[in-house]
Amino acid sequence: MSKVLNIGIVGCGAIGTSLAKIIMKEFSGQARLAALYDLDAVKAQKLSLAVSGSKKIAVGNLDALITRSGLVIESASSLCAWEIAKKVSCRSRDIMIMSTGGITGHLKELSALAKLKKSRVYIPSGAIAGxxxxxxxxxxxxxxxxxxxxxxxxxxxxxxxxxxxxxxxxxxxxxxxxxxxxxxxxxxxxxxxxxxxxxxxxxxxxxxxxxxxxxxxxxxxxxxxxxxxxxxxxxxxxxxxxIPHPDNRKTSFLAVLSAAAVLKQILAPVRIGT
Ligand SMILES: NC(=O)c1ccc[n+]([C@@H]2O[C@H](COP(=O)([O-])OP(=O)(O)OC[C@H]3O[C@@H](n4cnc5c(N)ncnc54)[C@H](O)[C@@H]3O)[C@@H](O)[C@H]2O)c1
Missing domain, CATH: 3.30.360.10 (Dihydrodipicolinate Reductase; domain 2)
Structure with a gap:
């Protein structure tokens, strides 16, 4: 039997919430929602309750989330994306970054760190095609x-x-x-x-x-x-x-689906597209 991927989500806003629901609904058996963290602890607890029926998935800090996860999804803010990516990669976990703008100046450094620590970095296409x-x-x-x-x-x-x-x-x-x-x-x-x-x-x-x-x-x-x-x-x-995300009009709904599609690709034996 293949291993189940433990996923942690940092940032339980529009994207984090939608992805948590998709992971529970679409990827059960292949992936497990292992941890949720938000600066606003109530948001993480509410989401944990909504998707699992208990507050147990919510954790109080980033380190605890990394400990529980094989893959961390950052859906928090461009202000913290680089710090999160560094910490996750340093602990040899994989990271998917949604706040792409936060890592633009750090790609070389992040690539070197990921290579050294045998971690993988995923950056979904987000709200654009091509x-x-x-x-x-x-x-x-x-x-x-x-x-x-x-x-x-x-x-x-x-x-x-x-x-x-x-x-x-x-x-x-x-x-x-x-x-x-x-x-x-x-x-x-x-x-x-x-x-x-x-x-x-x-x-x-x-x-x-x-x-x-x-x-x-x-x-x-x-x-x-x-x-x-x-x-x-x-x-x-x-x-x-x-079309804007119903919970955050600044975020396009396609960005959520793009992250879900990358996740599907990570879990699938066959990869389609470049
Ligand atoms: N890649 C793309 O195409 C794309 C598209 C839309 C949005 N985004 C980015 O994705 C991120 C999330 O978007 P959203 O619409 O879900 O935003 P949102 O405002 O709905 O949610 C962000 C959540 O992250 C939390 N947060 C902020 N800083 C944090 C930190 N340091 N640690 C833990 N939690 C923290 C906030 O409390 C909030 O709950 C944003 O940075 C946004 O710019 C990317």
């Missing part, structure tokens, strides 16, 4: 990678860069480019886009070379991400129209 073909194209030569994000102007309310540029979101009546620059600059100015720009940069040609355009579009209700890759293998174009 990472499979981008990875394949990277085996040859890539000329250009561009991300165009379209969101309703209301989605940008409270964004510091918008306030600094004195853009009045309420007066936008047609598609308006509110940012054009590198992914490196975009993640600084528009932290909401951090994970999409980060995974694209990591899989492709890096944050300095990846071009990003952000458009405030009054006619759209979903978050739309278009990716264009120009490579010696040809041109790749993808468009994702994302």
């Amino acid at each position: 990472i499979d073909a981008l990875k394949a194209a990277k085996m040859g030569r890539i000329i250009k990678v561009t991300l165009i994000t379209r969101k309703n102007p209301a989605s940008f309310s409270g964004v510091k860069a918008i306030e600094e540029k004195r853009i009045n979101l309420k007066t936008i009546r047609k598609d308006t480019v509110i940012f054009s620059g590198s992914a490196e600059q975009a993640v600084r100015s528009f932290p909401q886009n951090i994970n999409v720009a980060a995974v694209l940069s990591l899989a492709g040609i890096g944050a300095k070379k990846t071009a990003v355009k952000i458009i405030a579009s009054p006619s759209v209700k979903r978050n739309i991400h278009e990716i264009e890759v120009i490579s010696e293998a040809g041109t790749i174009f993808t468009r994702t129209e994302n």
Whole structure:
């Protein structure tokens, strides 16, 4: 009989909660939800109760979670993702990182640590399509990678860069480019886009070379991400129209499913796609 994978989830918000439920429903027999941790202890306890009928899966700190887990899923925050990844990898456990923006500057270090400690690092595609073909194209030569994000102007309310540029979101009546620059600059100015720009940069040609355009579009209700890759293998174009997660409108539901798909791949004997 094959071994059951013990999974710990750090961050019991929208993504963590959905993944906990998926693990219990879809992967029982292959994987077990072994530990849940959140800075807000009540959240972890409530989730434990909801998925297992007791509070026993909830733990009080990250170390306790790592002890119980073979695979740790980070779904907490980009502010702590790197620290969590380091701790998990140091203890030779595998890690899946959702707050991709938190590790963009640390990929080399994380790769070296994972190699030394025989741990694996998984970074799901998240809320975008095309990472499979981008990875394949990277085996040859890539000329250009561009991300165009379209969101309703209301989605940008409270964004510091918008306030600094004195853009009045309420007066936008047609598609308006509110940012054009590198992914490196975009993640600084528009932290909401951090994970999409980060995974694209990591899989492709890096944050300095990846071009990003952000458009405030009054006619759209979903978050739309278009990716264009120009490579010696040809041109790749993808468009994702994302439905927000019901518990956190800033998070696309596809990101949850992307993590579940990576988990399925980890547990399956056959891998499909790059
Ligand atoms: N990869 C992607 O495509 C993608 C898409 C959407 C969101 N995300 C990222 O995934 C993460 C989770 O998203 P979400 O929608 O579930 O957010 P959320 O706000 O609903 O939940 C985050 C949870 O993490 C907890 N938390 C924060 N810091 C913590 C820490 N240091 N230790 C333990 N718990 C901590 C919070 O208390 C909260 O319960 C965010 O960083 C978000 O940016 C990634």
